[in-house]
Amino acid sequence: MRPEYIRLPQYIDSRGVLVVCESGAEIDFPIARAFWIVHTPASEWRGGHAHKECHQFLIALHGSLHVVSAHSVYFLNSPFIGLCVPPLNNIKLTHFTPDTVLLALCSHPHDKDDYIYD
Secondary structure (H helix, E strand, O other): OOOEEEEOOEEEEOOEEEEOOOEOOOEOOOOOEEEEEEOOOOOOOEEEEEEOOOOEEEEEEEOOEEEEOOOOEEEEOOOOEEEEEOOOOOEEEEOOOOOOEEEEEEOOOOOHHHEEOO
16 A cells, blocks of 8 residues: 545634544554654655554644655645555655654554564
8 A cells, every 4th residue: 555645624713723633533543652753954854664564644733844655755734634654665754844843643652673674
């Protein structure tokens, strides 16, 4: 399976926008870990690996970046759209804007033995 964009539900009223992301609804896996990436210089990259079992759901909460896979380049620039990355997809995160805040929701705790670098 390839990465795919998922539009997140938004609830808008006079107080602002509430965005929802739930396991079993927008995300088809239980969330075991969350991490976020901030202050990445535009000239740097992150990732560069796949996972054997771990699913990831990536959301650019602020700013923008590219997610490069063997299949496509995905552009994340909205807190209303996430990118579901199934296992066995090697991705590289590039072209961060200075204000980027990337949230990653993961199906498994961190495990270096789950990484594939080929």
